[in-house]
Amino acid sequence: MNTTPFNTLSFPGKKNSGDSVVNGVDLSVNFAGIKAPNPFWLASAPPTDKAYNVVRAYEAGWGGVVWKTLGEEPPAVNVSSRYSAHYGKNREVIGFNNIELITDRSLEINLKEITQVKKDWPDRALIVSIMVPCNEEAWAYILPLVEATGADGIELNLGCPHGMPERGMGAAVGQNPDLIEKVTYWCKKYYSKPVIVKLTPNITDIRVGAQAALRGGADAVSLINTINSITSIDLDNMVAKPTVGHQSTHGGYCGSAVKPIAMNMVAEIARDPATPTLPISGIGGISTWRDAAEFIALGSGSVQVCTAAMLNGFRIVEEMKDGLSRWMAEKGYDSIEAFSRKAIPQTTDWKHLDINFKTIAKIDQDLCIECGRCYIACEDTSHQSIAKLTEQNGARRYEVIEEECVGCNLCQITCPVENCITMVPQETGKPFLAWDNDPRNPFRVAS
Amino acid sequence: MISQLNHLPSAKEVGTYDPQTLESNFSDLHPPLTQRQAIIESQRCLYCFDAPCVEACPSDIDIPSFIRQISENNINGAAETILEANILGGSCARVCPTEILCERSCVRNHDAECQPVLIGLLQRHATDNMKFDSHPFKRAASTGRHIAVVGAGPAGLSCAHRLAMLGHQVTMFEAEQKPGGLNEYGIARYKMTDDFARKEVEFLLEIGGIDIQYGQRLGDNLQLATLRKQYDSVFLGLGLGASRALGLTGEQAPGLMPAVDYIKVLRQADDLGSLAVAKRCIVIGAGNTAIDMATQMARLGATDVTLVYRRGVEAMSATDHEQEIAKANGVRMVTWAQPDEILLDAQGRVAGMRFAKTRDQEGRLTPTGETLEIAADAIFTAIGQGFEGDSLRDASAAELARDGERIHVDEMFQTSLPNVYAGGDCVKPGQDLTVQAVQHGKLAAHAIHQALAAKQEAA
Numbered sequence: 071m072n073t074t075p076f077n078t079l080s081f082p083g084k085k086n087s088g089d090s091v092v093n094g095v096d097l098s099v100n101f102a103g104i105k106a107p108n109p110f111w112l113a114s115a116p117p118t119d120k121a122y123n124v125v126r127a128y129e130a131g132w133g134g135v136v137w138k139t140l141g142e143e144p145p146a147v148n149v150s151s152r153y154s155a156h157y158g159k160n161r162e163v164i165g166f167n168n169i170e171l172i173t174d175r176s177l178e179i180n181l182k183e184i185t186q187v188k189k190d191w192p193d194r195a196l197i198v199s200i201m202v203p204c205n206e207e208a209w210a211y212i213l214p215l216v217e218a219t220g221a222d223g224i225e226l227n228l229g230c231p232h233g234m235p236e237r238g239m240g241a242a243v244g245q246n247p248d249l250i251e252k253v254t255y256w257c258k259k260y261y262s263k264p265v266i267v268k269l270t271p272n273i274t275d276i277r278v279g280a281q282a283a284l285r286g287g288a289d290a291v292s293l294i295n296t297i298n299s300i301t302s303i304d305l306d307n308m309v310a311k312p313t314v315g316h317q318s319t320h321g322g323y324c325g326s327a328v329k330p331i332a333m334n335m336v337a338e339i340a341r342d343p344a345t346p347t348l349p350i351s352g353i354g355g356i357s358t359w360r361d362a363a364e365f366i367a368l369g370s371g372s373v374q375v376c377t378a379a380m381l382n383g384f385r386i387v388e389e390m391k392d393g394l395s396r397w398m399a400e401k402g403y404d405s406i407e408a409f410s411r412k413a414i415p416q417t418t419d420w421k422h423l424d425i426n427f428k429t430i431a432k433i434d435q436d437l438c439i440e441c442g443r444c445y446i447a448c449e450d451t452s453h454q455s456i457a458k459l460t461e462q463n464g465a466r467r468y469e470v471i472e473e474e475c476v477g478c479n480l481c482q483i484t485c486p487v488e489n490c491i492t493m494v495p496q497e498t499g500k501p502f503l504a505w506d507n508d509p510r511n512p513f514r515v516a517s
Numbered sequence: 518m519i520s521q522l523n524h525l526p527s528a529k530e531v532g533t534y535d536p537q538t539l540e541s542n543f544s545d546l547h548p549p550l551t552q553r554q555a556i557i558e559s560q561r562c563l564y565c566f567d568a569p570c571v572e573a574c575p576s577d578i579d580i581p582s583f584i585r586q587i588s589e590n591n592i593n594g595a596a597e598t599i600l601e602a603n604i605l606g607g608s609c610a611r612v613c614p615t616e617i618l619c620e621r622s623c624v625r626n627h628d629a630e631c632q633p634v635l636i637g638l639l640q641r642h643a644t645d646n647m648k649f650d651s652h653p654f655k656r657a658a659s660t661g662r663h664i665a666v667v668g669a670g671p672a673g674l675s676c677a678h679r680l681a682m683l684g685h686q687v688t689m690f691e692a693e694q695k696p697g698g699l700n701e702y703g704i705a706r707y708k709m710t711d712d713f714a715r716k717e718v719e720f721l722l723e724i725g726g727i728d729i730q731y732g733q734r735l736g737d738n739l740q741l742a743t744l745r746k747q748y749d750s751v752f753l754g755l756g757l758g759a760s761r762a763l764g765l766t767g768e769q770a771p772g773l774m775p776a777v778d779y780i781k782v783l784r785q786a787d788d789l790g791s792l793a794v795a796k797r798c799i800v801i802g803a804g805n806t807a808i809d810m811a812t813q814m815a816r817l818g819a820t821d822v823t824l825v826y827r828r829g830v831e832a833m834s835a836t837d838h839e840q841e842i843a844k845a846n847g848v849r850m851v852t853w854a855q856p857d858e859i860l861l862d863a864q865g866r867v868a869g870m871r872f873a874k875t876r877d878q879e880g881r882l883t884p885t886g887e888t889l890e891i892a893a894d895a896i897f898t899a900i901g902q903g904f905e906g907d908s909l910r911d912a913s914a915a916e917l918a919r920d921g922e923r924i925h926v927d928e929m930f931q932t933s934l935p936n937v938y939a940g941g942d943c944v945k946p947g948q949d950l951t952v953q954a955v956q957h958g959k960l961a962a963h964a965i966h967q968a969l970a971a972k973q974e975a976a
Binding site: 160445 | 556568588624627629
């Protein structure tokens, strides 16, 4: 009997996982020449290790996939015990750490699977991550093989922080701008499609790496790769996690905890006059549609996700697409491009901020639950700007002493009730004044 | 076993519940939190500054601190935070009416959430799961002083422990054969299970320097005058063992008895099935004892339990939470009815009660003229407690100044007699709570210590 697998049954109203229009909004992207039905891509990592996972990801609706890093033969060998987590108090994973290497499967099998998957899923982005030693022959050998798969582009893994640097690859290259430039140059020489350079955050200034990639001819950069990390120590055995036998090593840190670091680095490149139009694929702790929107607003043309998928499965892309498209519709953005970089003009150096701006805290007494957290935070560690009063009926009342408040936001941050404390900009009657021009600045620039 | 109820069948004979169900009817009313639940619940604490829950705790436990210790998986630390303020923190975690104390003042009760942190259960989690190699509190160097503590209930035990900690020697005199007072004899069985009261006292005594003499009853074989002569100070932590009477004809009839006397037997019973059960019974009163009695009778297998109170629900001293427990156990509440006549059968045994219906007339309880009869095989009274017959008729004790019936003390828990202190239920009415008794005992111990130290300096 000829049966149809359930998951291929179509019925009216069933969404096609590859639809670029969601809730009436077009989520498609053209990232450095790589087209995808949506900006949600899976980053090069365990979830993209083989055809089985990648097909499941496409079925779930991911717009693109960066295949787990290919390398030279023989393939890497991994240890057992590979991941660890930095937990919040409620066992929610705040940060995630791994000591896995690049693919531990043969190049031949990977290339074969990539070819087949691209053939079966022509509408989705398929990018191949590569890491081979820092010599021209190695790149000249592998790049034609990858080109033959039909994949849409490559991503250079110059950021892997563990295992590979010891072999002169990964972060060992990514931390050296000259090597970034050189490897990128070889890639452009031996490969005709888009080349994305993945940057390591384990450096001092992310812009240097991006500039080097651009000099080498890169079509785009992606960032951040993972951050060197030790997540926790087993205090009984005095060894870090993940524990291999009785030892451990540092791993690569990712997940929600790295998002603020990644966003700053994305913004640094987006704001850099040396790389003003260099496409950026944003990576680092993206777990929700809002995270993605924030990365895009800071200049990302696509976003890559790994940890959130590893913790929840591929299905999360559905909520991400739904949330992002609804928000875009509400804001009137008809494409990803329409709001990409929108937050960049407002992201500046400290010295350009208005020194005359003043905001102060306001406590909504109806919402206040009298926990006293704002009071003790301000009293102990800030500017003693909250008064603790007692009403006639014994109730506590906390009031901002407006003359003392410097508008630091600490009370608002520590308040457990949403919208109870708001920061209210004040009318000072003073003109905009940047520190550059402030008379109090000994190095001021005459305006 | 209970002479007044000899004519009634046992729980087993009544057979409402099989033995297994009967046991489970008296297992933990509020099961403890699991480790996971405790961690989750501890996260809900906002670690308030000058926390309202601490203000509401009669024994001054630093609640935000111990909850934070639980959240950091520091159970011994949490337990010590609790016990240094309240050495009976384990039983208070079980019997405190948290719904009118710490949990009522929790800021998480606010409109947006309406759900306080479960402070009582967290306190129980810490005290149940602490593991100390040796007693966590150490004794100060011996002062050479010896103090008598009368009554090994919560007030006396708390006082004795703190005195021992401060370096004094303590001898306790207890009328019963076991320590613990109401924790041992008076708390509803499902509120304190697994012989917890005994275990807690054993833990408390580990500090050393405390010995207990049982069967020592003030005004009987124990004289206050003698204690005052033989000891440097005396602390009176007397219970209110006598139940107030209805003042009606037939009060001695089989089938009528004080609720506390029944609960005492219930607490000590090895075989719940052997307890006498009144299938139809009346409980008179409006406090937690009345609720405990009515609920326990229902759980033993009584099919028709009526709690009768002469005023309205709003005037009941049992908390809403307690009332809900009774209702959930099928207890019927009749209000605005006061006992008028004990109805007896041909053999002179309780057959029911006639009540006079009442109403509030400008603050005064006034009979309406209507009556109400409720048939019952037993009547349990829970209308208040007083000193047991002779306890304060002792020549020296009779000199104690009183506040109404209870012993008068100043803010240092000192009575009108020099070197005699008192606390707990026997002093002027507070809330009659275990936690308050613990606090009295603790504060009295410090007062005694200070007074003795001052004397030493003066000498």
